[in-house]
Amino acid sequence: MSFVDDKVVITGIGQSDVGRKLGRGGVDLALDAALEAIAHAGLDPADIDGVASYPGPVVAEGGFVGATTHDVRDALGLRTTWALSGVETPGQAGTLMDAASAIATGRATHVLCFRSVFESTAQAQGRAAALTGKQMRAGGHAEFRMPFGAASPANWIALYAMRYMHEFGLTREQLGQIPLNGRRNAARNPKAIYRDPMTMDDYLSARLISYPFRLYDCDVPCDGATAIILSRRDAAAESGRAPIAIEAAGSGLYERHTWDQRVDLTTMAAHDSAHHMWEQTSLTPADVDFAELYDGFSYLCLQWIEALGFCKHGEAGPFLEETARYALDGELPINTHGGQLSAGRLHGYGFLHEACLQLWGEAGERQIPKDVEIAAVGIGGGPEAGCLLLRRDG
Amino acid sequence: MTRPAFRMLPEVTADSAAFWTGGADGELRIHRCHACSRWFHPPAPACFRCRSRDVAPEAVSGRATLASYTLNHHPWFGEAFPVPYVVGLVELAEEPDTRLTTQIVDCDPADVRIGMDVEVDFEHHDDVWVPVFRPTSTGGQAS
Numbered sequence: 001m002s003f004v005d006d007k008v009v010i011t012g013i014g015q016s017d018v019g020r021k022l023g024r025g026g027v028d029l030a031l032d033a034a035l036e037a038i039a040h041a042g043l044d045p046a047d048i049d050g051v052a053s054y055p056g057p058v059v060a061e062g063g064f065v066g067a068t069t070h071d072v073r074d075a076l077g078l079r080t081t082w083a084l085s086g087v088e089t090p091g092q093a094g095t096l097m098d099a100a101s102a103i104a105t106g107r108a109t110h111v112l113c114f115r116s117v118f119e120s121t122a123q124a125q126g127r128a129a130a131l132t133g134k135q136m137r138a139g140g141h142a143e144f145r146m147p148f149g150a151a152s153p154a155n156w157i158a159l160y161a162m163r164y165m166h167e168f169g170l171t172r173e174q175l176g177q178i179p180l181n182g183r184r185n186a187a188r189n190p191k192a193i194y195r196d197p198m199t200m201d202d203y204l205s206a207r208l209i210s211y212p213f214r215l216y217d218c219d220v221p222c223d224g225a226t227a228i229i230l231s232r233r234d235a236a237a238e239s240g241r242a243p244i245a246i247e248a249a250g251s252g253l254y255e256r257h258t259w260d261q262r263v264d265l266t267t268m269a270a271h272d273s274a275h276h277m278w279e280q281t282s283l284t285p286a287d288v289d290f291a292e293l294y295d296g297f298s299y300l301c302l303q304w305i306e307a308l309g310f311c312k313h314g315e316a317g318p319f320l321e322e323t324a325r326y327a328l329d330g331e332l333p334i335n336t337h338g339g340q341l342s343a344g345r346l347h348g349y350g351f352l353h354e355a356c357l358q359l360w361g362e363a364g365e366r367q368i369p370k371d372v373e374i375a376a377v378g379i380g381g382g383p384e385a386g387c388l389l390l391r392r393d394g
Numbered sequence: 395m396t397r398p399a400f401r402m403l404p405e406v407t408a409d410s411a412a413f414w415t416g417g418a419d420g421e422l423r424i425h426r427c428h429a430c431s432r433w434f435h436p437p438a439p440a441c442f443r444c445r446s447r448d449v450a451p452e453a454v455s456g457r458a459t460l461a462s463y464t465l466n467h468h469p470w471f472g473e474a475f476p477v478p479y480v481v482g483l484v485e486l487a488e489e490p491d492t493r494l495t496t497q498i499v500d501c502d503p504a505d506v507r508i509g510m511d512v513e514v515d516f517e518h519h520d521d522v523w524v525p526v527f528r529p530t531s532t533g534g535q536a537s
């Protein structure tokens with residue numbers, strides 16, 4: 001039995017321009033992505049009766065919230081019967097999973113799911129919050145980290161990476177294969193931020209951020225929006241394209257929502273959601289043709305490789321040394337568009353877009369040469385994670 | 395490593411007040427469950443293990459083991475918080491599953507090792523006492 005009884009399929013995708021300092025607003029970008037996706041699905045904006053997004057109108061540093069569901073509903077004059085955004089979700093694709101549930105239970109027929117960011121332009125405009133404001137106090141999840149200088153996910157995730165290196169002997173060179181693989185694939189992606197070749201020396205000599213992370217272990221803030229259309233299977237329009245089914249969706253979160261109390265420091269919530277996903281299907285990791293795995297930091301991609309079962313726990317280091325295996329023409333291509341490390345921080349949705357593009361054979365110069373039917377997509381890091389197993393039907 | 399001139403201070407809550415002010419009495423106060431006797435952090439009004447509401451802050455020894463660390467080089471706070479500095483993840487001697495993200499101070503970053511013994515030290519800023527950790531005065535190092 002598939003996720004939501006196989007009643008819901010992906011029918012279209014869209015993406016705005018992606019770049020640095022585009023100087024455009026987040027709603028503007030979101031509309032580009034939305035309209036492209038709606039047309040791609042063979043639909044008209046009037047057909048859209050549901051909207052989902054991440055994270056919604058949360059208070060955040062500049063450019064993190066490009067557009068809310070209200071922004072897009074208003075701008076396109078959508079008449080919706082269902083809408084949802086949220087940040088307390090299993091990864092950035094959490095509300096997309098809820099959109100599928102909403103369709104399956106009759107609350108909507110065609111849902112526009114999107115994520116928009118303009119972090120690069122916001123930074124250039126100086127909108128990013130100054131962390132040294134004397135009046136500012138750290139609340140919420142930052143309360144127990146900011147006072148100690150642990151200001152960034154780079155610090156919190158470096159703590160996990162260092163523990164993993166200590167327990168399993170992962171080397172800097174092994175970890176570096178993740179950004180190098182992304183960069184090789186990004187060379188074929190005209191929208192990628194970084195497309196120039198990168199050597200291991202370039203990687204190892206880049207500016208230190210928080211050991212073991214250097215510059216190219218950290219993804220690149222960008223401007224851009226991505227949209228995915230989910231439709232009720234029996235209402236999908238004729239688009240000339242086989243629908244993409246959601247074979248399984250992992251939203252399991254089994255431990256506390258913290259960055260430092262997980263019992264096993266060498267795993268993350270990715271392991272919970274992957275476990276939940278595989279419980280729903282008779283398919284196994286060996287059936288996956290390619291994988292798009294969140295790499296907001298290089299180490300998060302390593303976590304997804306293990307969590308989804310592409311190698312055993314603790315064996316990602318040796319796995320990563322076999323670079324041909326996960327290259328574009330390998331047995332399990334990974335991050336075929338360059339990942340967020342090279343293609344830009346589209347914050348999860350970029351991986352979903354790329355998975356669909358590859359499944360439909362529309363990836364152009366970077367199309368995986370073998371026939372691909374099953375994709376695994378893992379989104380999120382630390383205590384936030386969700387994953388999807390996508391299956392092209394025909 | 396020099397101590398920073400500036401720390402972004404916490405928004406102290408009813409749950410976390412004991413944690414942030416215990417240092418005034420030289421005590422590291424961590425939430426403990428009276429039903430199962432286990433410790434937990436961050437503080438909350440229930441024990442996540444046994445779900446008892448009978449929880450309260452209690453002083454621990456302040457001794458801990460370094461579970462992981464990272465040498466931070468990026469000036470997130472500008473010149474007010476000089477880099478590099480060591481962010482540490484320490485496991486309490488009383489309850490290794492209970493960890494604090496903290497700063498490791500008063501030692502050369504090159505001497506920091508996973509498994510080393512550390513002890514609490516408090517920095518007083520305004521209305522809070524920030525619990526940072528330094529190598530134990532006996533200098534024990536496990537690895």
Ligand SMILES: [Zn+2]
Nearest residue numbers: 427430441444
């Ligand atoms: Zn208890």
